[in-house]
Amino acid sequence: MQKRPFRTPLSMVLAMCATALFLCTTPAVAQGTTPFLTQIRNLTPKQQINYVLEARKRGYSLPQLEGLAKAQGATLEDLSLLRTAWSDSQTGGVGEGLQENLQDKGTRSFGNEPQMFDFFEEESDIFGSGFFANKNITETPQFYVATPAGYRLGPSDEITIDVWGASENRYEVTLSRQGVVRIDRLKPMYLSGLTLAAAERKIRNEFSSIYTGLSPDSPNESKVYLDVNLQKARSIVVNITGSVEAPGTYTISGFSSVLNALYAAGGPTENGSYRNISILRNGKEITSIDLYDFFVKGNYPSFFLNDQDVIVVAPHHKRITVEGAFKNTGRFETLENETIEDLLSYTGGFSSTAYKKAVYVDRVVELQREIIKIEQKAYVTAQLSDGDTVEAKNVTDKYTNRISVSGEVYLPGNYPFKETPTLSALLKSASGLTPNAYAEAAILYRSNQGFVNEVKTIDLAEIVNNTQDVQLQPNDSLVVISMENINPEKTVTIQGKVNEPGEVPFFKGMTARDLILIANGFQDRANTDQIELYTNVTEEQTNKRVDARWFSLAEAKEVELAPSDLMVVRLKPGYQSTTFVRLEGQVTRPGTYPIIKEDYTIYDLFHDAGGVLDGANLKGVSIERSITKETQENIEDTADSLNFFFKDDTKIKIGVDFEKVLSKKGDHPDNILLKSSDLVLFPKEDSTISILGEVQRETATPYDNSISLREAVIRAGGVKRSSDYKNAYVVYQNGDVRGTKNFLFFRIRPKLEPGAIVVVPLKEQRERISIQETIGLTSAIASLTLLVRSLTQ
Structure with a gap:
């Protein structure tokens, strides 16, 4: 017997997708049986949010998760919990830790391949589809609102009957499966199918047998009042089928309308109808819903569903594509006998720039297409065919009677040709020329067949004086130029x-004193006795280019300036600003000190600061100096090949053996001249040696006179295999660096001092030749050998 090939049902595939979807959820969830989307209600709020964060991290959208849930038969409660968790994950309601989980990029796959849900992410241009794609809408109706007048009672509805007045009592009853309520001392009352108002009348009539005060003619002292309210609406099961995104069986509230139910099912599909939605009850169609009544007119379908109702979404009727100058474009559905006029009402009408006297229809006629023009008078009668594309044209931006003026007029803009047939009339409409207008020449651009093909220069002074006028043509454009453009601004500096x-x-008439006042006066130490003025004299045809002269502040009012003059006010001769250095560390008086002479040295600073404190390391003195911008530029200009690169705050450190400077009373090379902004540091004595770099354990060890570099490295556990021990170096406390020297066959290691740092660098990694490269090199050598042999023979 031949076995049939195994085929996986679609429902099982979707269930497997949902199972895989949860494999990346929280550890608390993952430890047990992986839950389906229909079990989200069994998770804690934190687990629900963590699940959503994992889904978002893997690239899933809310519609995709809803599609999976609906495919598994999730209830409205499940979908509501899913949306709440999604919203909380976006607003940060789960704390920073879970938000970081979202940003973490894991390697596990989440669910099935995302492209199977692409139809959820694409924005459809079908009219009405946006309603079902809006995640801010809920299919769950509001429970804490007044019972709709059209709501009819049914099995499992819970109602309350309140009696007050001469007698008080409260009855809470539930309609049985047969639609009956039972109350002591009264016969069973059949309320199923009745509105709340009708049920109240029937209950009042039955209760009048035990409450005589309900009678209209009862006296006031024995009057009894009765009120009936719906306490809890029943849950109903409806079947949604046909051309919907997620057909199936849904448990919804009895308050739910057809819109609520369709939203739960994802709305009609690409080929589903928005205008022919049938409601079947007991196998018979009891009504049909046209969603355009809601989308266009705002008439909400007040029809309420009953248990076991079937909603059938038929395929669409005529699908019409609307393009061009309409207020709403896209694909619309029309019914039989609907016309262009109906379609216009669905689109909201023409846009403001539309040509409204005709539309153009692109229609399939048998094996070909044709364009049909439909005049405005035929909008009411012209019917449409499935697949039609209706287009409204935008009017052109060309003008037939425009005259424009721009530039130096009081009211620039466009004017009608009939009111401005001449230039004088145009200037009058524009309220005349401004004071900055260059009246001797304006430019008139003249167009023909949409192109500017003629330019005229007009003397507006003659137009203003009425000695001449110019006839204009439609689409002429006048530009009145500013005097500032003709006569450029002249300046002095x-x-x-x-x-x-x-x-x-x-x-x-501007003078040198005027210019000084405009510059808001002199700065401190300005040389007002010798102000310099430079005038360009190249126009005088002499050998000189610039004429220079000098004057005092008292003479400035007599010095007349010329355009492009340059005035320079220099510093008083010989004046130099005070510069400072800063002293820190183990000194008697640390702080800021002025450089009091040109040859001010670190030895001078030492005496000005009153000497050093006990414990100062005179061999470890250092000077930190900023490299000026000028020095940086000079270095970069002269050493481009070295690829020097400086930051704005580049600093260098200069080591000083101040012990020798002090012993020689300043007569030593280490007695460095100080510069502005230098930072001089007298450090505290450090009795340790630090060992860093490629050693077994970076550490510090006490200093003694006998310790060598080798001994220091041994105290750090020796070197690693990756170390370059032969190039080890020492950084001293004053910043000096000394490396290993080679003399004949000997290596001379630098001596250690207190506070020194031994650095063992990393060995430079050399790339090994691969097998392929070795083979290629061998082949090349062999070929070269054969070539040499052939040449020598």
Whole structure:
């Protein structure tokens, strides 16, 4: 007997996808049986949110998760919990730890391949599909609202009957499966199918047998009142089938409308109808819903579902594509006998720039297509065919009667040709020329067949004086030029020790004193006795290019300036600003000290600071110096090949053996001249040696006179295999660095001092030749050998 090939049902595939989807959830969940989406209600809120974060990390969207849930038969409660967890994960309600989980990139696969859910992510252009794609909408109705007037009672509805007045009592009853309620001393009452108002009338009529005060003619002192309310709506099971995204059986509230149920099922598919949704009850169609009544007119379908109702979404009727100048474009559905006029109402009408007297229809006619023009008068009668594309044209941006003016007029813009047939009329409409207008020449651009093909220069002074006028043509454009463009601005410049140096406008009759006042006066130490003024004299056809002269502040009011003059106010001769150095460490008076002379040295600073404190390491003195921008540029210009690179705060450290400087009373090479902003440090004595780098254990060891570099490395456990011990070096406390020297066959290691650091560098890794490279090199040598042999023979 031949075995049939095993085929995996679609439902089983979806269940397997959902199972894989949860493999990356929280450890607390993963330890047990992997839950399905229908079991999300069994998780804690934190686990639910963590599950959603994992899903988002793997690239899943909310619609994709909803699709999986619906495929597994999830209830509205499951979907609501899923959406709440998704919302909380976006608002940070789970704390920072879980948010970090979202950013962590794991390696495990989450669920099945994402492309199987691509249809959830694509935005459909079908009219009405946006409603079902909106994640902010819930299919769960509000429970804490007044009972809708059209709601009809059914099995499992819970109602309360309140009696007050001369008698008070409260009855809480539930409709049985037969739609009956039972109350002591009364016969069973059949309420199924009745509205709440009708049920109240029936209950009132039955209760009047035990509460005589319910009678309308009862006296006031024995009056009894009755009120009936729905305490809890029943849950109903509906079947949704046809062209919907997730057909199946759904448990929903009795308050739910057809819209709620369709939203739970994901809405109609690409080929589903939004206008022919049938409701079957007991095998018979009891009503049909057109969702366009809600989307276009706002008429909410007030029809309520009963248990075991079937919602059938039929395939669409005529699908019409709308393009061009409509307020809403996309694909719309029309019914039989609907016309262009109906389609216009669905699109919201034409846009503001549309040509409204005709639309154009692209229609399939047998084996070909044709374009049909439909005039405005035929909108009411012209019917559409499935697959039609209806287009409304936008009007052109071309004008037939425009005259434009721009530039130096009070009211620039566009004017109608009939009101401005001449230039004088155009200037009058524009309220005339501004004071900055260059009236001697304006430019008139003239267009023909949409192109500017003629330019005229117009003397506007003659137009203003009525001695001449120019006839205009439609689409003419007049540009009135500014005097500032014709006569460029003239300037003078002031530089040097003034408060606001720079370039300023030149005015006729301007003097040097005026320019000084405009620059807001002098800075401190400005040389006001010798102000320099440079004037360009190249126009005078002499050998000189610039004429220079000098004057004092008292003479400045008599010095008249010319355009492009340069005035320079320099510092007083011989003046230099005070510079400072900073002293820190084991000194008597640390702080900031001025450089009091040109040859101010570290030895001078030592005496000015009153000497050092006990415990200062005179061999470890260092000077930290900033490299100026000028020095950086000079180094970079002269040593480009070295690829020097400096940061803005580049500093160097200079080591000083101040013990020798002190013993020679300053007559020693280490007695360095100090510069502005130098930082001089007298460190505290350090009685240890530090060993760093490629040693077994980086450490520090006490210093003694007999310790060598080799002994220090041994105290650190020796070197690693990756070390370059022969190039080990020592960094002293003052910043000096000394390496190993080679003399004949001997290596001379640097001596150690207190506070020194021994550094064992990493050995440079050399790339090994691969087998392929070895073979290639051998082949090349063999070929070269054969070539040499052939040449020598």
